[in-house]
Amino acid sequence: MEKPSTLFTGIFGAFIVSTTAMVLIPHSQLSGLQPQIVWEEGQNAPSEVYPSKIEHSLGHRHGERIFVENGCFYCHTQQVRDPQFGPDIERGWGPRRSVARDYIYQDTPLLGATRLGPDFANYGWRDADGKRFWRNEQPAVAATFVRDEAFIYKHLFNPRVRISDSNCPPNPALFEKREIGSGVSPDAVKVEDGKQWVPTASARNLAAYLISLDRSKELKEAPVAKKEAKK
Amino acid sequence: MTDSQTNLLPTLPASGATAPAIPVAKPSFAPQANPESVERAIIDQSAKGPVLTFFTTAIFWLIVSTFLGYVASKKLHVPDFVPGPEWLYSLLGIDGIIRSIFDTNFAYGRAWPAYNTALIYGWCSLAGMGVATWLIGRLCRVSIQAPGVLQFGAWFWNAGVAIGVVMILAGYNTGLEYFEMHRAARACIFLGYLFIGMWGLILFRYKRTAAPYISISYLVAAFFLFPWFFGAADLLTTTQMPGVMKNIVNAWYQGGLFNLWFGTLGLAAAYYFIPKVINQPIYSYNLSKIGFWGWVFLGGLTAMTKLNGGPVPAYLVTLSIAASILMIIPITCLAVNFGRTMSGHTGKMAYSPTLRFTYVGTVFFAIAAGLSVLGALRSVNSFTGFTTWDYGVKHAMLIGFFSMVMFGAIYYITPRLVGCEWLSRTFIKLHFLGTAYGGATIIGLFLIGGLATGFTLNNPTVDVSEAYKLREFTFANVMQDAGAYQAVKSYIGYTLFGVAQLIFAVHFIFMRLRIGQPAGEPTLLANPGEAH
Numbered sequence: 044m045e046k047p048s049t050l051f052t053g054i055f056g057a058f059i060v061s062t063t064a065m066v067l068i069p070h071s072q073l074s075g076l077q078p079q080i081v082w083e084e085g086q087n088a089p090s091e092v093y094p095s096k097i098e099h100s101l102g103h104r105h106g107e108r109i110f111v112e113n114g115c116f117y118c119h120t121q122q123v124r125d126p127q128f129g130p131d132i133e134r135g136w137g138p139r140r141s142v143a144r145d146y147i148y149q150d151t152p153l154l155g156a157t158r159l160g161p162d163f164a165n166y167g168w169r170d171a172d173g174k175r176f177w178r179n180e181q182p183a184v185a186a187t188f189v190r191d192e193a194f195i196y197k198h199l200f201n202p203r204v205r206i207s208d209s210n211c212p213p214n215p216a217l218f219e220k221r222e223i224g225s226g227v228s229p230d231a232v233k234v235e236d237g238k239q240w241v242p243t244a245s246a247r248n249l250a251a252y253l254i255s256l257d258r259s260k261e262l263k264e265a266p267v268a269k270k271e272a273k274k
Numbered sequence: 275m276t277d278s279q280t281n282l283l284p285t286l287p288a289s290g291a292t293a294p295a296i297p298v299a300k301p302s303f304a305p306q307a308n309p310e311s312v313e314r315a316i317i318d319q320s321a322k323g324p325v326l327t328f329f330t331t332a333i334f335w336l337i338v339s340t341f342l343g344y345v346a347s348k349k350l351h352v353p354d355f356v357p358g359p360e361w362l363y364s365l366l367g368i369d370g371i372i373r374s375i376f377d378t379n380f381a382y383g384r385a386w387p388a389y390n391t392a393l394i395y396g397w398c399s400l401a402g403m404g405v406a407t408w409l410i411g412r413l414c415r416v417s418i419q420a421p422g423v424l425q426f427g428a429w430f431w432n433a434g435v436a437i438g439v440v441m442i443l444a445g446y447n448t449g450l451e452y453f454e455m456h457r458a459a460r461a462c463i464f465l466g467y468l469f470i471g472m473w474g475l476i477l478f479r480y481k482r483t484a485a486p487y488i489s490i491s492y493l494v495a496a497f498f499l500f501p502w503f504f505g506a507a508d509l510l511t512t513t514q515m516p517g518v519m520k521n522i523v524n525a526w527y528q529g530g531l532f533n534l535w536f537g538t539l540g541l542a543a544a545y546y547f548i549p550k551v552i553n554q555p556i557y558s559y560n561l562s563k564i565g566f567w568g569w570v571f572l573g574g575l576t577a578m579t580k581l582n583g584g585p586v587p588a589y590l591v592t593l594s595i596a597a598s599i600l601m602i603i604p605i606t607c608l609a610v611n612f613g614r615t616m617s618g619h620t621g622k623m624a625y626s627p628t629l630r631f632t633y634v635g636t637v638f639f640a641i642a643a644g645l646s647v648l649g650a651l652r653s654v655n656s657f658t659g660f661t662t663w664d665y666g667v668k669h670a671m672l673i674g675f676f677s678m679v680m681f682g683a684i685y686y687i688t689p690r691l692v693g694c695e696w697l698s699r700t701f702i703k704l705h706f707l708g709t710a711y712g713g714a715t716i717i718g719l720f721l722i723g724g725l726a727t728g729f730t731l732n733n734p735t736v737d738v739s740e741a742y743k744l745r746e747f748t749f750a751n752v753m754q755d756a757g758a759y760q761a762v763k764s765y766i767g768y769t770l771f772g773v774a775q776l777i778f779a780v781h782f783i784f785m786r787l788r789i790g791q792p793a794g795e796p797t798l799l800a801n802p803g804e805a806h
Contacts, residue, residue, distance in 0.1 A: 045491060045563075054495050054570060057534075058502050061574025065526040066510070066519075069587050073516045112445035114383020120660065128583030128656060129732040134749070141585045146517035151449040154521045156580055158660040158731060159350070159756075161749050179749050202353070208754040212353040216378040 076147050079262055093260045096148050104150075106252025109245045111153065113214060120155030121164045121256070135178035135185065137165040138259045138267045145258045160211060166190070167254040176259070193230060195250040196242050200232040217246035313415065320417035321408050322691045324424035328404025329684055330786065331432045333779050335396025336677075338439070340772040342380075342389035347764035349382040351757040379443045387454040388442045394452060394531070395463060396435045398672055400428065401680040402539035403470055406493050408687050409546055410474055413490050414481030420473075427469025434462030450511060450524040452531060460508050464501070471497045488562040492542035495570050496535055503530030503574075518586055522578070529577025532671055537573060540676040541608065543683045544636050548615055551629040551686075552622055557614035561607045568604030572597045579650040582659055598650035601643065609640040625798040627702045628686040634710060635678030642670035645721070659732050662756075663724030666717050673713045673771070681709065681778070688782070689797075694790035696797040701781045703799060708774020715767035723759030727752050 045053070081091035110116065123137035131137065141164055146152040161179040168176045178185035188194070197204055200218055202211035218232060218240045231239040242250070261267045348355045356376045363369035378384075411418050418424065438455030446456045455463070474497050478490070507527035511520050549556050556562055575597035578590040616633055623630040645667045649658050658664070685702065689695045696702060730752050784790060791797055 050491055050494055051498070053567065054498050057495075057570045057574060058499060060571065061526070061530070062506065064575060064593060065529075065578065065590065066506075066523060069522050069590060070516070070519055072587055073519055076516055111447050111449040112384075113381065114387060114447060116449060117383055117386055117451075122584050124583035129659070143518050143585045143587070145585060149517060151511075151520050152518050153449055154518065154581075154584055156451060156660065156664065157662065159662075159753060210350055210353055210753055210757055210760075212349060212381040212383065213377060214381070216374065 073143055076144050078147065079144065079260075093262070094145060094148055094258075102248045103252050103255055105245070106248035106250070106255075107153075109217070109249040110252060111151075116153040116155045117157060118155075118159035118211070119161065119163045120158050121152070121162065122154045123162060123164050123258075131162060134161075135176070135182075136162040137168060138176070139261065139265045141258055142262060142265045144262055144264070163253065163256055164258050166256040168257050168259040192247075192250045192254065195253060196230055196232050196246060199242075199246055199249070200240065214246075215240075217243055217249070219243050314412070317411045317415065317417050318408075318690045320419075320421060321411045323421045324418065324428060325404045325408045325687065326691055326786070327425050327428045328400050328407065329688065329782070331428065332397050332400035332404060332680075333775075333782050335392050335400065335435065336775050337779055339389055339392035339397055340768065340775050342385050342392055342439075344764055344768040344772055345376075345380050346382055346385040346389050347760060347768050349380070349385060350760040351764070353382070379445075384443050384445070384447075387447060387451075388439050390452060391442060391455055392435065392439050393672060395431075395438065395455070398536060398676055398680070400431065400435075401684065402496075402536065402543075402676070403428075403431075405543050405680060405683040405687065406474060406496065406539055407470075408683075409489060409493060409542060410477050413483070413487050413493075413546070414478055415483045416477050416480050418477065423469050423473050427466045427473070430466030430469065431463050432466075434459045434464075434466060437462060448511065450520065452528050453507060453511065453524055457508070457512060460504075464505060464508065467501055467504070471501055487546070488556065488559070488566060489542040489546040491566050492538045492545065495566075496538040496542065499530060499534045499538070499570075499574075503527055503534065518584075521581070521584075522586055522590065525577045525581055526574070527577075528580075529574055532668065533573030533576065534570065536671060536676045537569065540635070540639065540679045541569070543679045544612065544632055544639070547628055547632045547679075547682055547686060548612060548636070551626050551632075552616070552619040554615060554619065557611050561611045565604045565607035565611060568601070568607065572601050572604065576601060576646070576650065579655065580659075580664055582652065582655045595650050595652065598647050601647055605640065605643040605647070608643075609636075612636045612640075624800050627696075627699075627706070627797070627799055628682040630706060630799065631678050631682030631685065631709075634706075635675050635682060638670055638674030638678060638713075642667060642675050645670060656732055657728040658724055659728070661724035661728040661731060662720045663728065666720030666724060669713075669720055670717045673709075674717055677713070678709065681705070684782070688785050689790075689793070692785050692788055692790075694785065694788050694793050695795065697781060697784050697790045699797050699799050701777050702797065705774045705778045705781070708770045708777070712767055712770030712772075712774060716763055716771060719759045719763040719767060723756050723763075726759065727756045 078092050078094055080089045082089040122141045123131045123139070125140040126132055132139070145164075146154075165177050170176065175190060177190065178188070180188060194205065196218075198206075198211070199214045201213045201215075202209040203213075220238045221228075221241050223234070223237060223239050227234055227239055228241050231241050233240040259267070345355070345357065348357075354377065356373055358372070360369060363372045407418065407424060410416070434455070438459030441456045441459060442454050447454045448456070475494070478494060478497075481490075504527075507523055507530075510523045515523070545556065545562065576594050578586070578594035579598060582591050612633070620633070623633060648654050649663060649667060685696065731749075
């Protein structure tokens with residue numbers, strides 16, 4: 044054993060080195076990050092701010108809470124890697140790699156570390172016409188899938204209804220049994236014994252949160268990857 | 275010699291596990307007992323209360339975590355799995371409740387973090403602190419003064435883990451891996467730790483020996499670094515941080531937790547028990563010093579490799595890869611030191627349960643540390659990133675290395691505290707087989723399953739659109755293939771592991787009830803001289 048003074052100094056030094064290199068330096072590097080602002084000449088407000096704080100409404104935050112509560116982030120990451128690290132972009136999960144600036148308004152960015160399900164960084168990615176781009180299937184199959192709220196409700200209630208070999212857990216607790224009343228709700232996932240299963244507020248907020256996930260806007264440090272024919 | 279000291283003596287001769295080759299003589303009592311043995315008995319007696327509290331609660335969490343681990347593993351291939359006799363539930367009219375509990379509270383996304391929390395903060399940390407308390411008393415030759423302080427800390431810690439696990443199952447999750455517990459639970463744990471850790475360091479201050487035990491260095495490092503990493507991570511993740519900083523802090527904390535808390539505690543125990551049982555000094559003191567300083571300095575720098583390719587400053591990952599490669603030096607020193615110390619003595623593993631568990635634990639250590647170096651390389655990471663490979667490496671560290679060493683230590687320490695020997699050598703053998711083979715199955719399937727999915731999931735050279743056409747390769751297909759690994763992991767891995775831990779728990783309860791062999795002759799796995 045070392046002399047106690049050597050031992051304590053050494054251990055303290057190890058902690059300082061680790062904290063400085065892994066926490067303090069990245070903090071000073073990242074704390075200056077600002078949203079990318081496009082401000083056209085003669086306008087009194089910016090025409091484009093990304094990422095924007097406005098998206099983070101109460102419902103959005105509640106949806107994120109449900110996402111975390113049920114541990115969705117253990118299987119669904121929210122980060123797209125550069126093509127040199129993996130075929131994330133080619134797979135249809137996003138148009139460009141994710142960068143630190145995408146997450147500056149997130150309380151706890153749910154980057155995730157394991158992919159037992161597809162990536163959700165750009166689940167709600169759409170173009171100006173509102174056409175959806177995110178996909179996880181062969182392009183031909185993806186065209187027949189509409190990944191909207193109704194799909195999400197069905198998937199949450201029982202993932203194996205739409206994707207027969209899914210290992211995603213069912214979440215019946217996000218739905219409630221109601222009287223049919225004036226007619227079957229368009230969001231009902233199951234009709235049984237004269238009753239219908241409809242999504243609760245939690246399920247609606249979770250779906251709204253997923254649809255709002257869009258980190259596809261071009262940033263100067265992360266240009267949108269150009270489509271290249273792979274030959 | 276006072277009466278009270280004489281009364282302690284029956285606990286002494288359990289040290290017989292040290293020299294199996296020599297026929298163990300019936301202990302000769304009071305007058306001939308040397309002062310050192312008397313001192314050791316007094317120290318053991320002073321440590322009895324807190325150490326047994328640590329062990330008992332740790333084993334409770336071991337059983338809880340194994341159950342949760344089985345459920346989490348099973349949920350990955352049978353997502354609507356409900357365990358148990360369903361006819362009984364419907365007979366009692368609670369089948370609806372049970373199903374909704376297992377669909378919601380024990381879904382993979384909650385059972386998995388609850389499992390990790392119970393395993394890491396419940397079993398591993400409590401067992402580690404129990405062994406550390408006993409080791410501090412032994413190595414520093416101090417009686418544990420006011421053991422109530424340690425016991426108080428242990429109960430606080432347990433309350434924290436219980437709150438944390440229940441709240442995770444109820445849906446309170448911080449969103450940070452291996453740090454999921456609610457802040458209330460973390461506060462309890464930290465408060466409990468202050469009593470335990472500070473007391474440990476105060477005892478270290480009053481040490482009455484200058485013997486060069488490398489174990490003490492490891493213990494001091496563990497006891498000093500854990501509260502810093504835990505406290506800093508707690509404060510940093512509850513304040514406003516710019517974006518991905520929380521993920522960076524989380525990864526940094528994981529490095530501290532696995533390398534500098536479990537790594538150092540486990541190595542401290544291994545460095546004590548291996549030489550103790552074979553009755554030989556450590557092969558090289560200098561090697562162990564290089565190993566120690568290398569491990570402590572680099573251990574806190576290797577964690578960012580899991581953010582490879584992610585939205586973090588690139589230098590972090592590069593630095594961690596460099597640190598991981600440098601880790602080869604301390605890992606080699608440690609492995610060579612253990613291997614050379616044991617050379618010529620491996621035969622004793624046939625007799626001594628402590629040696630068998632501890633040495634196999636150090637072999638798992640070399641494997642776990644080697645795999646984490648391997649997984650850090652960019653070329654390997656491009657196959658293993660985002661797969662269950664990382665779980666495999668962490669499980670090799672937790673249930674391969676750390677738990678094995680702790681089992682060895684518990685088999686050594688408990689007889690000296692309760693005053694009787696382990697009841698059955700068959701129980702110990704079964705426990706070893708189940709832990710080694712069940713644990714290896716769990717680890718191996720995490721690793722192989724990770725590689726199998728990773729090749730198609732991550733490989734940048736795979737042309738996805740071509741793959742779609744040729745093999746109908748969709749993401750769900752890949753995961754369905756992985757389901758086979760998960761199935762084997764739950765049916766063989768966790769089942770074997772769980773049965774072994776149940777046997778161990780029953781055996782330990784017998785010890786607490788003082789049902790066992792009479793003190794004096796340690797329970798060896800085979801009689802000396804017997805063919806094995």
